[in-house]
Amino acid sequence: MPFNFTKFDPNKQGWEDAEFPIVCETCLGDNPYMRMTKETHGKECKICTRPFTVFRWMPGSGMRFKKTEICQTCAKMKNVCQTCVLDLEYGKCLPVQVRDAALDIKDSxxxxxxNKQYQAQNMDGKFEAGQSMIDYGRADSAGRETLRKLARNAPYYRRNRAHICSFYLKGECTRGDECPYRHEVPDNELSNQNIKDRYQGNNDPVAAKLMTKGRGGSTNLTPPEDKNITTLFLTGVEEDVTEDDVRDYFYAFGEIKSVIMVHKSRCAFVNFASRSAAEAAADKASFDPVRIKDHLIRVAWGRPRPVGPKGETAKNKAAGTGTQAMGPPPPPGSEAAANIKYPSQDPTMQGAVQ
Structure with a gap:
């Protein structure tokens, strides 16, 4: 019988033997009756290369199997999920590079x-003493605002979808709808990422995209060429945000003609009386995030829409006239809604709609 050196290895005493993984809500999935397999010392950690306990599970219907990729010691060092290697404190999918940039943390x-194994062994003792390696309180107000703005408020289960079919990218997949993989063209930039870069916060394309997105509180704030557009479109409007709250925030930029709230779609429209007032509000939102009742509001310019029948639309489009800011339908019970004629009410259109 061959001699088992691993059994008497003194370093084996520090190998992980956990009962449950450290995972985020997104990776765990929305299935309350999930079954999970456990393999003690099944693989080596992709960071410290020490053997650790591997957990594997199916997060939900139509998803791919997920498993732990790094050991719990490395996960505790960065306070990240063992599977997706994303931060556990802010939201459900915040990259380490974004968090460390806001907290001014240098990767060590x-x-x-x-050396990675030696560092992991030393950290085990600190974690047993209750020490934490990430101090979230050291961030300044700007850093906390950035993290708060980029953090998700709900799990992002789309991250658990099946991988992209490699045969489809080559044009060779013949399974069609029966293929268990996605038939999509990947984003070349976001597809070039790996566990080590994500863990260390270096060259993470997802983090770069989020940080570019988070420099301003809003998107699409370039003034449209149509000078008749004086409407700003707001998203992220929660139920507790009222019309008066929106008016109180935007009245300082100029006279407001109307504010239309659509809580069902979590959006609103602010119609200014002048183009200069709308541009002033948009410029302000480009640099300072709009926050109403502690909710981050994203701002964009209203889009033009054609007016009148299709024939008049083409004529107006050629002449460069006949556009106005797009808005939602009038609220039920209003005078504008009462003047709308539906096919069932118009005798001339009877039989046109089956």
């Missing part, structure tokens, strides 16, 4: 495998 992960 060694490059050599032996």
């Amino acid at each position: 992960t060694p490059n050599l495998a032996i």
Whole structure:
């Protein structure tokens, strides 16, 4: 019988033997009756290369199987999920690079495998003493605002979808709808990422995209060429945000003609009396995030829409006239809604709609 050196290895005492993984709500999935398999010392950690306990599960119907990728010691060092290696404190999918940039944290992960194992063994003792390696309180007000703005308020289960079919990308997949993988063209930039770069916060394309997105509180704030558009479109409007709250925030930029709230779609429209007032509000939103009742509101310019029948639309489009800011239908019970004639009410259109 061959001699088992691993059994008497003194470093084996520090190998992980956990009962449950450290995972985020997104990776865990929305299935309350999920079954999970456990394999003690099944793989080596992709960061410190020490063997650790591997958990594997199906997060939900139509999703792919998920498993733990790094050990719990490395996960505790960065306070990240063992599967997606994303931060556990802010939201459900915040990259380490974004968090460390806001908290001004420098990565101290060694490059050599032996040094990584030595660091992990030292950290085990600190974690047993209750020490935390990430101090979220050190962030300044700007950093906290950035993290708060980029953090998700709900799990993002689309991240658990099946991988993209490689045969489809080559044009060779013949399974069609029966293929268990996605038939999509990937984003080349976002597809070039790996566990180590995501963990260390280096060259993470997802983080770069989020940080570019988070420099301003809003998108699409370039003034449209149509000078008749004086409407700003707001998203992220919760139920407790009232019309008076929106008016109180935007009245300082100029006279407001009307404010239309659509709570069902979590959006609103602010119609200014002048183009200059709308541009002033948009410029302000480009640099300072709009926050009403502690809710982050995203701002964009209203889009033009054609007016009148299709024939008049083409004529007006050629002449460069006949556009106005797009808005929602009038609220039920209003005078504008009473003047709308539906096919069932118009005798000339009877039989046109089956």
